[in-house]
Amino acid sequence: MKRAIGIVAVGLSLAGPAFANEFKWAGTTDPQTLDPHAVNTASVLGFLNNVYEGLVRRGKDMSIEPALATRWEPIGNGEGWRFHLREGVTFQDGSTFDAEDVLFSYQRASDEVSDTRSWFAPVSDVKVVDAYTVDILTNAPNPIFPDSIANWMIMDKGWAETNNAALPDKENGNYATLNANGTGAFKVTEREPGLRTELMPNDGWWGEVEHNITRAEFTPVQNPATAVAALLSGNVNMINPVPIQDAERLADSGDVKVIRGIEARVIMLGMAQEADVLKYGDDAGKPNPFLDARVRAAVAHAVNVPAILKVTMRGNAEPASQLVSPAMRGYSDANSARPEFDPEKAKALLAEAGYPDGFSFGLKCPNNRYLNDEAVCQAVTSMLSQVGMNAQLEAMPVQNYWPELREDNYDMYLLGWSPGTFDAEHPIRFLASTPNKEKKLGSWNFAGYSNARIDELLPMIQSEIDPAKRQAMLDEAAKIMQDETAYVPMYVQPLVWGTGKNIELTQRPDNFFILRWVTVQ
């Protein structure tokens, strides 16, 4: 180890002055843009959280805390929210932050070309009250609105307009794609897309500095083995993720630290519930057994989730009973039990549904989207075949996977869902509502699951102010989906980071890596 560090030091001394507390980290995906409104993906928003800030932000425990707004309160009888802005904040280019920037950022982020537009669907208007007060008006009472805008980042109006970046441009890119000017604790000083991004502390930051980093550098490294080698050899100080199978050995090695947590993402099996016939396997063309809730229940009982957690996930993941993890708001404690592994019961259910000898069908699976996705699907295939459901597994890269799902080319599929709002309402809206293009509902409900009561509950949940009543409705929805086995939730994906021994940091359950919580010893 010592030798490796020596070489790094030699390399740097040739390049320029050595940095006191340099922090290098590697992740799988490079943020594809520095524009906080162009693309709504975790890799972009997670990275930009270090550079840009919102009115509110999430703390170490995911709770909402003040950021560019110091406090906020509901207006009248749920007509919207009033935000009081922090005074004396400047952007990294020196210009002052005020209400005009908030209004501009609303217009920018909610424009048709912005990927973040859906966050503002409930918003009817944004009004500047004075230089440091903003009213955000909503169509209906919206109790969770402040929670839903933690990733809405504020951009300087003057900067964006001067640089012709008043609107994001995903297709052709613009100044804001490659440059950033936030109010956050770090500023981007060098950017080579796909290769490396250099960050320096923002000296003028308004907040209290917890980190001691003098320079930070992010490198995307796709191959997991390369990333592990880079961490072990000291070429980087932190990697995310650590391959699950390597976590234990790395932790035991003593050279590095492994930080484990539970991510918000629930991994589940979806089953075709609109198709009349099976599409794959020997029984292709025959009536679709998954239309029968008993067959879906049989799947839930046939999959040995404890074994998957123990072997494939190596004890790093938690079982899931519903579409959200226990860490999410609105999780249904009343429905926290998941179907037991019981192959006999599964066989009985199949027989009851008229399939005593089972049937054959197709299982589609991504092989580079979720942790160990392909291995999990293989395990599921073998477990299902043991009760007579012979799955033909086809695993493919994710860029081929989504089009397949959109075209309904599956009998059963694997899906992971992480609620952007950290609330149980989110998956109901996207995964359980009857697909409806006009109302923008059920856009990821490939299976075509449909239940009238769920569709009825969703708008009520969305506008309910009383937490107890809201939870009761969320419980009801969770119960319906369990009873009908709308999906087979299997486990909550683990979060495994690796760092050098001299690094202290905080891991947040949304897998956002927050640089200002890092200290180098």
Place this chain on the structure above:
Amino acid sequence: MLTFVIRRVFQSALVLLIVGLVAFSMFRFVGDPIDNMLGQERTDADIARLRTELGLDQPFPVQYMKFLSGAAEGNFGVSYRQGRPVGDILLERAPATLELAAVSGFLAISIGIGLGVFTAIRKDGFLANFIMSASLIGVSLPTFLIGILLIYLFAVVLGWLPSFGRGDVVHFGWWSTGLLTSSGLKALILPSITLGLYQMTLIMRLVRSEMLEVLRQDYIRFARARGLKEKSVNFHHALKNTLVPVITVTGLQLGSIIAFAIITETVFQWPGVGLLFINAIQFVDIPVMAAYLMLISVMFVGINLIVDLLYFAIDPRLRTEQKGAK
């Protein structure tokens, strides 16, 4: 000779056009870029809008024509992933790949020919047999595994060399080089061995096999009988005459080194065009894929042209043949 070159250049242009057509016909099989460009809260309307905006709703010949008219003006479009002109990205990435390929190619040719000659001359020697067998181990394992094993040994266990990346680079205009810094040179070692190993073995075996045959030919025997020095016979007479097939294969392999640096660049996170291409496939970044393939085509066509010209230079019999053909 000039007509020959002109004709070849004309054919080459045709090849490029066909490559482009084939490439565009297959992009839709690589996947759909839309899902990568939109977040999880996208709606069907967003998908349709973006598809129209990118021109993906049009048939591939139309997309191809659009690409061609852009390319004719030196505009290869804008990367879906990076939102920057593809030309800029390629220029930025090319030096890394070219340097890696040049170093690997140099290693492969110099060591390959050297060992090939050695093993041919000492046909039954112990060392020659050992080299022949040992060289095979290197080509009997997949490149990605060799790369990872090298990283494991030299970066993790021994800590001598960096595990990934290119080290520090020095910029000269648009060109960046890692050859002038010690960290850059160190970073080159493992990837260039990984990349050049297969080509080295192939060249070595080919040189040996051709040498063995040539050494048995009568004129070599005469040369020996005439009392020429062994060295002069081996290198001047024998080696020169083994070069036709060797040049063919070497030429092809040099092109392959660049084209197939993809794996090595992925394993070592080498910031070259191969890595760019792999990322482009994963992201279905059609403009980048198209431009990359065009670049590789230009290179292959160029290398083939040079190989054919070298044929002329080395084997006089072909010269008369080609004249006859015209």
Place this chain on the structure above:
Amino acid sequence: MSDQATQPATPSRLAKAWDSDFMYNFRHSPVAMVSFFVVALLVLGAIFAPLIAPYDPFDPASLDLMNGYTAPMAPNDFTGDVFWLGTDDQGRDVFSTILYGMRISLFVGFAAVAFAMVLGITLGLIAGYVGGWTETIIMRAADVQLTFPAILVAMLIFGVAKGITPIEHQDTMAIWVLIIAIGLSDWVQFARVVRGATLVEKDKEYVQAARMIGRGKGIIMLRHILPNVLSPVLVIATISLALAIIAEATLSFLGVGAPPTQPSLGTLIRIGQDFLFSGEWWIILFPSITLLALALSVNLLGDWLRDALNPRLQK
């Protein structure tokens, strides 16, 4: 060899073959004999895998996930089962999986090389001998082909195959896609070398003599030129066979390979490389050794074969 000798049919011919220069050469080359033995052993192991292997790793119903990651010769913590070479992440017996995986690898390898060789030699001969526009078209087609990295060819063929194969047969299609993709990315090597050699050979006296006595183009190409260009072809073919097996592993590394439920040797290595740092060394070690032994023996055998078959070396 000995089991062939015991066959009753035409013993005299076999005896003659046994005494031929070729066999004499073989019997006096320890490298060739050992290589042949290894290749034969592996090929037989692959062919008779269902009889030899203690488990059927391709039958998902027989797998128990709880057997996953069992070390060689050590009882599993939960099930108490013992496996000679341990188990992989799915609880598959590594020994059985190697035998079954080798069947797929060998099949893909032989078929892909055969495909590439036939295509490459035919086109190379025609290009070199006929010349003119035929040659131009073939060699420019080779340029086009070379431009496309194997991975992209595989993806293209995969996509096209998907479009034209009935949905229920798509799971068996992967193997054929691999064969065609690897074969297609390999034929150019053969074609270019054969063409180069043909250009040299076709003006030699013996070919002109054959032409003079009125032999047809096809006969001249096959009977006179082909045997004389085979030496470089053999060098390429032997490496190609090993390379085809490895190429399959690489494609699998990039996400387009044999289906994970029916892993080839290459897929096993790709899966095993995930466990390089995690301590389950047996998942990658045993398949790698098998592949190494196979590829090495094929190459060594090829080396010897080339020397033995080359008429010019027997002067």
